Amino acid sequence: MEGRAWKFGDNINTDIIIPYKYKARTIDPKSLANHCMEGIDPKFSKKVRKGDFIVAGKNFGCGSSREQAPVAIKACGISAVIAESFARIFYRNAVNIGLPVIAHKGFLKIINEGDTIEVDLKKGVVKNLTKKKIIRVEKQPKFLEKMLQAGGLVEYYKKFRKFPW
């Protein structure tokens, strides 16, 4: 995976990612994507290109249990979120819908908005190609890795006819 970095701060909550009023109206990923990050950057969904990354600070996705948050991010074209840490429900939701989430404490510091990033989940390596820096990231538990590889919980179940745990 290769794309540009979009940088965000700490505690990006689910009301910023997708306000409830939109998720109350629709569960269509494309409609949700149009409002992604609206609380903090109303033009975000227009600026993002397929394959780009979100790089953020600590506690990304805090707040509500709305799965529409990672859904909107994924539908925008974002290929993975790299953050210092994630709120637990957001983390579970992201894996369940097949949006890779990578926790790493130092990555935010070696990145500027717009830098080109390459992610190799299998090897557990994230590269900042612009700055020529490499970080190694901790691997997820096997069953979560398998679920992500399948593209999320629904795809995993369709393929194996069982849940991954």
Add this chain to the structure above:
Amino acid sequence: MQYVSTANKDFLDEVIADRSLTFAEKILSIKRCDEFGKIASTDEIIVAKVDLAMAHDGTAPLAIKVLKELGIKKVWDNDKIILHIDHTYPASSEQIADFHSIMRKFAIEQRCRIQEGNICHQYMLEHFVVPGMLIVGADSHTTTQGSLGTFATGVGSTEIAAIFASGKIWLKVPESIKIIFDGKLPKGVFAKDLILYMMSKISCEGANYKAIEFTGNIVKDFSISSRATLCNMSVEAGAKAGIVEMDEITKKYLISMGRKAMLRIHSGKEAEYIEIIKENVENMEPYVALPHNVDNVKAVGEVEGQPIDQAFLGSCTNGRFEDLEIAAKILNGKKVKDGVRLIITPASKLVYKTALKSGVIETLLKAGATITSSTCGACVGTHCGVLGSGEICISSSNRNFIGRMGSPKSKVYLASPATVVASAIKGVITDPRKYLG
């Protein structure tokens, strides 16, 4: 409704009597189904059997869609699945009405439980929750239900669909934080003030992935309503669960609500905590969380005089009878300031009925409040109290994020029901202690 344990009697007795396990470890040990009869130790990933699973109109429509995609014809146990139509109830638009219809149709097909017009967590406390349960809800504030001695946690739609199908969840056994509130509670200080204070102390990620146990003489004296406020907002610090262990107050409440089966679980006396926070509440004050983060907390005196457009009393945090009762006490014989609207949303029909019978609703109406039916509407910014551009609200709810209650240009201050209504009288943020003589 019975608690479920996959463990045999001997193991159950052994776990309950154990001196070194936390509440979370105990409950997850007896619920685990990946390895029967094995203690669930902190940091271990386990699979556990769920006792109750729920979703609402914000999360259930997507879960129902996922179940269809998975090709699940029949849910795991229709008796243990509860759907709630509460977030935008009654429907405020055709699209939302259609989502509600999808839920009703699903409930009929699957013969699972469904209720309309009560805030989900309050309804669960009133009707289903029994100490010793493992409860999973497609709502972050499911932690509220830990106030009756359970382990209750939130997930999203796809995951609740998998639980509706299988009755099982994977969980990492959390580390635990113990918060002890001791001393004598000053006048005008409530459970909401204690949890806001704690938010400022531990921050909005201070309990990420962890379980919080609340105890101390203050918590032991608290009603179930006040305990629910503490557990409710545990998730604002990122907690997986907020827990108040079962005691005589719990038992009395359950019996009054017609429930008998219960499993009393206590953390062991020698259990290990990642953090123990002991607070003497004697010097505490009414607190307010300023926009736009729940841990941006100041004593009410520091924001007194801030003008407001709306005061909101309600939500799963503070919409219970005791909250309405204190509001009526303060508003008795007084009027809401001209140009300010006070919106009061009882958390359930039972709360509404109790407030009506006791004369509380009449006092609130006389003061100029608008009473709505039970819904999450104002708190999530869908109806019954949406904020316009530039408007300022003081709210008894749990989140003050940008755009939470409406316009991204509005602002929300969080406070106790007493501070909310005192502010409604003055039209500016006001210390409630001056009304509590």
